[in-house]
Amino acid sequence: MEGLLEHPGYDGEKLRRVSEQLPCREVQAGMLLSLMGEPQQYCYPSLFIYGHRASGKSHVVNVLMKELELPHVTVSCVECVSSALLFEQVLLSFFGCDAASLLPRSPSLSDFVRIYKQRTSEFPSKQTRYIVMEQAELLRDASVNLLPALLRLQELVEDNVSVILLSEIVWDKFRPNTGCFEPLLLHFPDYSKAELLQILSAGRNSSYSAEFYSSYINILLGVFYTVCRDLRELQHLAALNFSKFCEPVAEGKVKETETHKLWKNIEPHLKKAMQTVYLREVSSLQWEQMDEHETGALRGLSAHTHVELPYYSKFLLIAAYLASYNPARTDKRFFVKHHGKIKKTNFLKKNEKTSNHLLGPKPFPLDRLLAIFYSVVDSRVAPTASIFSQISSLVTLQLLTLVSHDDQLDSPKYKCAVSLDFISAISRTVNFDIVKYLYDFL
């Protein structure tokens, strides 16, 4: 594989600039360049580049196109909800707005190819033209003929054009039923830990030394590498947490080289970041403004689901949880005062798979909910409308889900949509031991 700097047909100075902007991706860029060949030669009609998120696919292709000044158009398939938008963008970039205006109201692929052919016979291309399509997996959901036609566009329009598809998903999931022209597949491998270190260290600000920053990146990778190897996420986290890392040094308490103390300072902070910023529970603005002395004051998005419920609503929710996660035949044993003898062998669960906590909540009818509710609430409660309206408000809060059809008014069915932690917290507030009543924890 030749080095990036020695390709005939392209200016050496431009290639040098390209390789500066593409650290750790020289091999892939070199391969792409050698496939593209000299500008006036033909390139393979379609290329398919696949790889993980943030593995540099768009970056490499865009840098190559811009620096080497190749005629190209970059289309994001997320924007092109209809194929008319795609056709317009391509014609606009290659032939100018008068060609794009020739497209009729809702253009078909036939119109696009016809206009393209017309234009290209008037202005034949001296160089290969490139159509770069990002997030190409969305092309599968567009009309069925679009993807096969794009793959053989060079043949259909009789021009030196090449289509480059970029995607996260492998090619096997794209192939249409009756087959199509197979593109050349190129894989962009993920960055190794050393490469991530190299790229992240390049983003330092100059007020601190390079070793200091790379020790920071090492600590960051040590916490996050097992969970996430996405370059964009790591860059974001590195930028957010660096000021906290530098705090002891800036205050003069710790010297730059005392990595152990710095580690002790930053590690709990990073662990907390994993629970909040990484999961997008809090925005990065909130994170930066957080005062470290207020422990636990950082409210994430999921904290908003912990609403304060009225007394009976809590018991209704507890009853709903018990109804969802206990099988109906066990109700007698839990909720009736004198249940008599119950054979243990039928009662105990057969194997772990049937544990309801793994399978999810089961639907239950309204009557069962009320029966359990009356047995669980210690005081006597009358079945008034206020109880029933509390059930409806639980559904609106999405703590219960209505499972039956809207037309069935006489016997609605519900499911409980809360987790065990949530319901344990609620039952603790009313002094109710829910674990004693759950079949799975017998």
Place this chain on the structure above:
Amino acid sequence: MSKRKAKDAHLPIGECISQVHQILRKRFCHQQLPVKPEGVEAQHKHLAELLKRTVVHGESNSVLIVGPRGAGKTMLLRSVLRELSQETEVQKNLLQVHLNGLLQTDDRIALKEITRQLQLENVVGDKVFGSFAENLTFLLDALKKGDRSSSRPVLFVLDEFDLFAQHKNQTLLYNLFDVSQSAQAPVAVVGLTCRLDVLELLEKRVKSRFSHRQMYLLSKLTFPQYLERIRDQLSLPDDFPDGKFAQEWNAAVTVNFSELFNVLLLQKKETYSFQMMCLSRVSVARPSITPTDLLDASRFCLADANANMLHGLSILELCLIIAMKHLNDVYEGEPFNLQMVHNEFKKFLQRKSNSMYNFEQPIIMKAFEHLQQLELIRPADGASAKTQREFQLMRLMLDHSQIMEALQKYPQCPTDVKQWATSAFA
């Protein structure tokens, strides 16, 4: 004389390599017609005769060329047309209309395209026709020669013929075959398709008007012939400007190919990508194709994409995949949800004393969703809004062997994870 020519025409190495790229790229990427199509001589003769009969004798014909993708159907047709157009009578008289099932998705669009390609837009003008048949007869009438005795022969080429069979009522096909059966005008209808069962797609009335003439392009090459074909395509033609260079190149290709008889069998279209990969390695610094190039190119073409993607997953995601594999083994392929996977993972963590992977549910959920975005797992029965995300049933889209192979190549995989993968109770 040839010696003198070879001595005179000696180009610098950069120029040679550039010429090599130019020629071979035209062959692989642009699919330039070879001088003589190989292996399809009988079909070539048959088709040429058929089309000649239409043009010269005014006989209407229809034929379907059937063959798998990359068999050379379009190439066959184009070389027949190239041969025919060298005769003056054909050049003067024959009109060609090329339609493609991918582009003309509707009969209305197809009719507009036919009008355009026959250059009869002015003649049609603003007329409104009652039916498709009227329109088509009008077009064909307009092609009659001055003395109204005979009409010019028209060749209709229908690429991706099976897609035309999916139009409403198959009107285009019906009318074209109808014209070819009745004595209205000499037309030849040539359909190209990759489906072997194409006749079953046609309606009864369409099928009866078709002449049932089919040409099959099924490859009957033996393995040595196949290797020779690939080798020939990588060789330079005789009229290369620098004769000595061409000879050296061809000799190198022959020698290297004969050494590599374990080059794996590739599909026809994949041979072009294989040859492109070999060609892309040729440069001024390395002016010929070496055996390592061939091996690298074949390894590249046959790489497993799923294994490549598994290589880039984080360790947590890999552990989740191993947990899913164990669930599949125990419950024989039944769908699972996040809770079950997390439970399985927790069982593994309980056996190991280190708490390095003891993550909370939301982080496991994020890793799980990443796997879903990569389409390594898919919802078992379509996403439904009524079930909570952690209880939605999914299926794993990977094979047992793919996972084990990927684990071998995974960089710095912890040994306890590897041991867990081999046995659920390690």
